[in-house]
Amino acid sequence: MNTRRIKIFIGTTTLSAAAFAIYAGLASHALHLLNALLLLVLAAATSRMKVKLPRVEGNMSMNLPFLLMAVVSLSALEAVMIASISTIVQCWPKRDQTLRSEQILFNVSMMAVATSVSSLIWNAGWLGKTAWASEPLMLASSTAAFFLGQTAPVAGIIKLTQGMAIKRIWLSIAQLSFPYFVVSAGMTSMVNAVSHHLGWQLALAVFPVMYGIYHSYRIYFGKAEVTRIEPMRRAAGVGV
Helix, strand or coil: CCCCCCCHHHHHHHHHHHHHHHHHHHHHCCCCCHHHHHHHHHHHHHCCCCEEEECCCCCEEEEHHHHHHHHHHHHHHHHHHHHHHHHHHHHHCCCCCCCCHHHHHHHHHHHHHHHHHHHHHHCCCCCCCCCCCCCHHHHHHHHHHHHHHHHHHHHHHHHHHCCCCCHHHHHHHHHHHHHHHHHHHHHHHHHHHHHHCCCHHHHHHHHHHHHHHHHHHHHHHHHHHHHHHHHHHHHHCCCC
């Protein structure tokens, strides 16, 4: 493990997050405090619904739809704040665990960069003047920014800490998480389409959906992990 490279990587991510957050703050104007508070509560609550990805050292939380909703309905600054706070909640250790400040700093910085880029893409006025920039394509582009902004840095830090091939790590993470990003973008699109009539309180209806997805992922990934470990245990003469 190259500790120096890890520190440089985390430091670069942190500086990038600070720069993007400042830019997002300067680009933000109108604030939506009530909607922001609602999405913050939902994002923080679902951030604790996290499943461990098999084959890689990483977790996936169920708060992505609410982060995307923040991007499409709030200012860039509000979206970054919601992503950062919910990430702290996600990474906060349980009573029997140790607080890992570097891990929290890296995760918060990564999410701040991903959210800033996603929000800047969604709110890019010059893109709205082009013929291809329909709302679904803009949402797809913003979701893609989230996807790359989360998976690429995680693959990078795993590469530095474990020495695995970065392409293999990224493809594994992308394969496991891509359906979740598609579903999250779809729910965000539906909520955004009807929010003008029913209000953003409709986001509350997404919470039980994410709870169901969380349990489905736990069962699926749990079976995948057992399938991966069982041959190793048999080869070692452990278990039945």
